[in-house]
Amino acid sequence: MSMLLLVRKETVSTRYKVVVCRDLGPDVMPLLRGKPELELVVWPEDRACDRRWLLENIHGAAGVIVMLTDKVSGSSLQVVSTMSVGYEHVDVNAVAKRGLKLGYTPDVLTDAVADLSVMLALMAGRNGGIGISVVQKGQWTEYPWAPFGFCGPQLSTTAASPTRKIGFIGFGRIAQATLARLVPFGITHCLYSSNPSSAPSSERDAQLAQKYNLQSVKRVDIDEVARESDVLFILAPGGSGTYHVVNETLLRKMKPTSILVNASRGTLVDSDALAKALREGWIWGAGIDVVEGEPQVSVDHPLVKEPKCVIVPHIASATLETRRDMATRAAQNLIAAILGGQMPAQVDLRGFA
Template identity: 55%
Template sequence: MERTTSRSKIVCCRDLGPTAMALLTEHGNLEVVVWTEDRRCDRGWILENIPGATGLVVSTTEIVNRELVDTAGPNLRVVSTTSIGYEHIDLEVIAARKIQVGYTPDIPTEAVADSAIMLALMATRAAGQSYSLVKNNGWPTLSRSPFALCGPQLSTTPFSPTRTIGFLGFGRIAHAVLTRLAAFGITHCIYTPRPGAAVQTARDAQLKDKHNLQEIASVDLSTLAGRSDVLFILTPGGSATHHLVNSAFLRQMKPTSVLVNNGRGSVVDSIALAQALSEGWIWGAGLDVVEEEGAPGGVTSAHPLVSEPRCVVLPHLGSVALETREEMAWLTARNVLAGVLGEELPVALDYSAIV
């Protein structure tokens, strides 16, 4: 339905920065309403400002549901999210109203892959424990025993020439992680695709040659757990992947194995992982996401994973790199602008196969 007023309204639940915001605010036929505070956008503010809006800019902390869409009214044409994921958007409601969804799926790939390698190194080399030791004045009393603070090495050595890297989910980010791991001398790669994803034999053969691997294979969850020296979780969230990594899975892992999660917190049962670390089922973990991060109060120092010495927890920083965030903001602005102007979105979510 066409708007009857001369100016279309865009509601931005995040300030996208000067370059991206200029793309919107300097357009003469747009009214741009922006949440300017440096904190999560208040739900009441959104509901107050959304009526009559043609475009909406959100991040993963803003829930786009029936209440919001109904309050917006019939003019809403596009929701643009500055994220890879879209679990915060009710796609059934959006599809019923024929509202377009813009998102930023490819841009964060390299930054998240960097973060995954960082977490793997931090977890294997006991970086959390070591840093806490220095901060708490424990360095002067550190034992100089040959194995003090030792953890499993990520790279291969003549003494230990084989490393098996596992991936739960084997998409763009996993491939970028594998590229980085080639420099560490990784020899074996196994993976379990995200639910519904097909095995791509030709692609795997190319990756094997490209990275000089001895093995690359799709395996079941039990084999993935039992063989992985380092397991990277890079699968989407949702009901199909909820708690795939549970107590039964973790009990099959090696006592020297390390788990890294840059995917979704809901894939890993936090209580089971805390028990696995505490009782030594696995060596350590590096987490950029935790299941409870979206719950009231979020993840605090009282969380069992935060207090576990061999677990490194970061506050969902995978794509938090300056260049990446600027590019994501720019694409988010371009997506919402295109939708408001009735043009094709640069990167639109095809939700027809999802809902």
């Protein structure tokens, strides 16, 4: 993923030049255009911002609103505002060293990502990818109804299977929102692993168990999460600390009927190891919203070749409401940082640089 590089600060004129790397739509652009102090330069096309255009226009800019793919250098920036919850694409150390402000868009996409996580779990468990492919290829007539045709493990509990254990790698806002959506399916246990440096939250876990009438909400080591989970959701931050946290060793510990869902960062999952796990039946299926190296994911990609891997193209936050809210937050962060005021969502840069 590209890095955001910042080399030096310069004085700016009374009007503040702002570069916007994508038109943010009719509901959000008026927030920026309505500020006479801002001189807007907007990338005019609905595709990734051209690097040459960006480099030509960033000179003298006080602020920039970027997407996940944008790369900036040689600027007078005061603020970088990214329309994303993750900021791995930003050179945070450089931002902190130069005393710049960094805005991002957490919270607003929690519900959308949680919704999609549950969808992926259902699709992967019930062979949704295979079923859709059969219909779209006109092959339904080749698959007459059979007692166990297209069957997969049921997410909800039954009289014969009264226990369902849901696991999370990462147990922040999105994971907890996903858990809440799973409660009506009869989930009985929640297991999770989180950053070893984070303090235990036994009181919160007990409150969640009581609130959702679960037998337990428990923090355990990552190996136990893998062994015990019927569905394992990967909802942790990216970065070097979580790179390929889901690897062959971990996948071999999972149940043959278990489902893996990744709606966080592609780098958390070793694609080759996951493809091998699906091919050899270590796990039942996988639902993937993010893939390492995306969008360079062709028909020859090892995960695309696996019928039991349902892949969607990084659309977890892709609801009209959420993207509008993310764009609004990105604009508000930039306006507050340049014109004075409290940024709605500012990255804490203490400890960087």
